[in-house]
Amino acid sequence: MPVPGTGDGQAQNVPEDGAVQVAVVGAGRMGRGIAIAFAAVGSTVTLVDAKPRDAAGLATLRAAALAEIAADLAFLVDLGLIDPSGAGAALARVAFAGRDEARDALGSAAIVFEGVPETIAAKRDAFAFICAHAGPDCIIASTTSTIDPDELAPLITGPERFLNAHWLNPAYLMPLVELAPASGTAAPVVERLKQVLQAAGKVPIVCRNAPGYIVPRIQALAMNEAARIVEEGIASAEDVDLAVRTGFGLRFAVLGLLEFIDWGGGDILYHASHFLSDKIDAGRFAAPQVVARNMEGNRRGLRDGEGFYDYRGMDTDSYRAQRLGDFVALLRLRGLVPPFASGAAVT
Known part of the structure; x- marks a missing residue:
């Protein structure tokens, strides 16, 4: 599998004779x-x-x-x-x-x-x-x-x-x-x-002809879980959506879900899934077997050189810098960059 963000799947310019x-x-x-x-x-x-x-x-x-x-x-x-x-x-x-x-x-x-x-x-x-x-x-x-x-x-x-x-x-x-x-x-x-x-x-x-394809399948799970959080009185609808806009959505606009697993380490997802399965619902939060197999094979992601993607032989420092640069650009666009340069103390 190619390293994410190296050009695969990028939209092309419209050719002069491209009209159909x-x-x-x-x-x-x-x-x-x-x-x-x-x-x-x-x-x-x-x-x-x-x-x-x-x-x-x-x-x-x-x-x-x-x-x-x-x-x-x-x-x-x-x-x-x-x-x-x-x-x-x-x-x-x-x-x-x-x-x-x-x-x-x-x-x-x-x-x-x-x-x-x-x-x-x-x-x-x-x-x-x-x-x-x-x-x-x-x-x-x-x-x-x-x-x-x-x-x-x-x-x-x-x-x-x-x-x-x-x-x-x-x-x-x-x-x-x-x-x-x-x-x-x-x-x-x-x-x-x-x-x-x-x-x-x-x-x-x-993608293979499976029910839900990719985006509808992922978003159905996410939307239902957001609704459950409100239903269970954990947070208001406004705060759930604010969390998605300023946390969940921002990160996954830059890093894909599987890339994010590799970035942090598949072991984090593995242990978090076990905890949530035990505390909330085993069926909803159980980690798939591929996560366990990756752990057993020391393919936890970026730090091992392999995970869902193969990072061996690549300049990981440049890769990290590119992704963080994209993230900062998105923060700037949304007006969410922390006030690093203000010199003011937080009170």
Whole structure:
């Protein structure tokens, strides 16, 4: 496994010829965010509503979707992330199509993202509609955060071109996209979608098609534990969130969770897990076997030269300095640097 932070998984610049034709079936918040993500970097996008609607209902949805996209682009202008002309050009690259208008958009798309509600019935209808019109070489990607891609692949004509692409909200700002191929997904399809996402400034990672993928699985545990702390009267909601914003979140914005284990030492997690298992709940806090195996093999992390990552042969002093420098930059951004240089005594 490579040392963290050495370039793997970093988003690339958008190439001059990197624009692709994209369609998004599902005109809700996720679909609108994906449309912005691609349109803002030069791709043409059609936002497709596949539900049967009357003319008035379709016109209302069209107006609402395009108004929200325009407002989000205006927000990016206010933040200085895109200039007004760029925002206008991005908006012009987004088209909206109802069910009866979508044939051409789906037929010419290189990639179609499905973003309908999280039910098999809704997915089945959407994929039947997509497969009826999309070209045979079109990549088809669901955006589900919960459903196993192998459950959805049989719904696709040509399932080798299908995989899951789990975006995080807001899709136009969050870099990460979790790619989960189905068992029969062709390897070139995964690689092509990775390239397209990287060209759009995203950071795609590939994981096995397991429930919860990576981020939803981790955040479900963290959010439930935060709620339990409030429920048990240990701290207020305000103080729990303050602890996350000024402690938990800051550290893990710089060090990944596994990297953090290596940084402090896997033995710390091992003993802390045993303590919490004994005092609170054995099921929730038991350490996985990999932590025990690493301890037994003297692979406790940075100080042993091995842990979840391999640090042998690297300049660990430079690595530490880089990570701490990134952490200080984040503290500065948040206005949280301690007053080291003030010379004033703490009273």
